[in-house]
Structure formats: structure tokens, C-alpha cells
Amino acid sequence: EDKVVQSPLSLVVHEGDTVTLNCSYEVTNFRSLLWYKQEKKAPTFLFMLTSSGIEKKSGRLSSILDKKELFSILNITATQTGDSAIYLCAVGTSYDKVIFGPGTSLSVIP
Amino acid sequence: NAGVTQTPKFRILKIGQSMTLQCTQDMNHNYMYWYRQDPGMGLKLIYYSVGAGITDKGEVPNGYNVSRSTTEDFPLRLELAAPSQTSVYFCASSLGRLNTEAFFGQGTRLTVV
Numbered sequence: 017e018d019k020v021v022q023s024p025l026s027l028v029v030h031e032g033d034t035v036t037l038n039c040s041y042e043v044t045n046f047r048s049l050l051w052y053k054q055e056k057k058a059p060t061f062l063f064m065l066t067s068s069g070i071e072k073k074s075g076r077l078s079s080i081l082d083k084k085e086l087f088s089i090l091n092i093t094a095t096q097t098g099d100s101a102i103y104l105c106a107v108g109t110s111y112d113k114v115i116f117g118p119g120t121s122l123s124v125i126p
Numbered sequence: 127n128a129g130v131t132q133t134p135k136f137r138i139l140k141i142g143q144s145m146t147l148q149c150t151q152d153m154n155h156n157y158m159y160w161y162r163q164d165p166g167m168g169l170k171l172i173y174y175s176v177g178a179g180i181t182d183k184g185e186v187p188n189g190y191n192v193s194r195s196t197t198e199d200f201p202l203r204l205e206l207a208a209p210s211q212t213s214v215y216f217c218a219s220s221l222g223r224l225n226t227e228a229f230f231g232q233g234t235r236l237t238v239v
Contacts, residue, residue: 059169061228064227112174
């Protein structure tokens with residue numbers, strides 16, 4: 017059965033800390049891995065990864081995929097209170113299926 | 127640019143009632159989806175559509191129906207609401223296939239009592 021696992025499920029850090037969020041997966045015919053940020057309402061897209069070892073960056077956020085070990089990490093450096101959110105990892109397959117993980121709830125306290 | 131618009135934002139239904147959640151997008155996306163999100167469970171795909179007139183079941187379709195008569199609109203119908211359908215529902219759309227970037231609506235919080 018296809019599955020996506022995220023860890024930790026929740027995390028509390030202080031402003032300025034660096035955090036690493038993990039996503040591991042077991043799916044048939046992997047096609048892409050996507051990261052979303054969900055604040056109070058709609059998830060918003062962060063990254064899509066399809067190739068191993070190529071880091072994607074956007075400001076203080078970066079992500080990388082390891083297709084051999086079947087995982088991805090999302091790094092956030094110099095965290096701010098505005099980074100508080102649920103971070104969702106989703107894996108897409110060649111069969112047009114997208115499986116979401118349970119999410120990591122990040123709280124950044126001043 | 128409105129993006130993906132869902133209505134209503136909140137709704138309380140009694141067991142056995144029916145309702146339609148509306149979703150419209152103005153990005154001319156072919157692909158549209160309905161997800162439900164339960165606490166700590168991520169998003170589960172209910173139904174999706176790859177274009178007007180074409181719909182298909184996702185992971186959790188039981189108790190729901192959809193139609194796609196136009197590119198813009200993708201309503202979700204709940205027949206005979208049950209407490210297990212209490213959830214937050216998200217509509218989304220994408221330019222490419224299911225496994226590419228999706229744009230989400232603001233969600234509908236539905237409670238069935």
C-alpha cells in the first residue's frame with residue numbers, strides 16, 4: 017500500500033532556530049514529491065522535486081530529494097513566527113495518484 | 127485574480143440532509159480535485175476531474191458525487207449526510223496532471239450532527 021510518513025508530527029522551536037522536517041515514502045511508480053505550507057486555511061505550494069540530489073531553494077526554505085533512500089527533507093533556517101504552520105508532504109505517482117502525509121505542525125515562538 | 131473559490135465557508139448539516147459544495151476556478155485549469163482533511167490525517171482525495179465531462183474516483187469517494195459540466199466549475203454533492211463526513215473540504219486545481227503543483231481554495235468546514 018502506498019504511504020507517506022512525516023516526522024516529527026509536531027515541533028516547537030524558538031525564533032532564529034533552524035529546523036529540518038522529514039518525509040519518507042513507499043509508493044509504486046514515483047513521479048514527484050511536493051511540499052505545501054498550510055497556515056489557517058488553504059495549503060500553498062512550496063516545492064516540487066523530481067530528481068535526486070538537486071536542492072531547491074526559496075529564501076530561507078530549501079528542500080532536497082533522495083530517490084534511493086526514498087525520503088525528502090525540508091529545511092527552514094533562521095525561523096520566524098510567520099513560519100508557524102502545518103507542512104504537508106505529498107508524493108505523486110505515474111498513475112495520477114497523489115498521497116499526502118499527515119503533516120508536521122511547526123510552532124515558532126518568539 | 128480570484129484563483130479557486132469555494133462556497134460556503136462553514137455549514138452545519140443534520141444527519142440525512144443533502145448539500146452541494148461549490149468550487150470554481152478562473153485559471154483555465156483542466157485538472158480539478160476535491161479533498162477532505164481530518165485532524166492529523168493529511169488530505170484524502172475524494173474525486174478528481176481531468177477536464178469537462180470527465181470525472182473519476184479518488185481514495186474516499188463513498189457518500190459523494192461530482193459533476194464537471196464546464197472547465198470552471200466542479201461541485202461536490204453530499205447525499206444523506208453522515209457524522210463521518212464531518213471534515214474540512216478543499217477544492218483544488220492544477221494546470222498539469224495530479225502530481226504537479228495544485229492551487230487550493232480556502233476550504234469548507236462541514237459539521238454533520
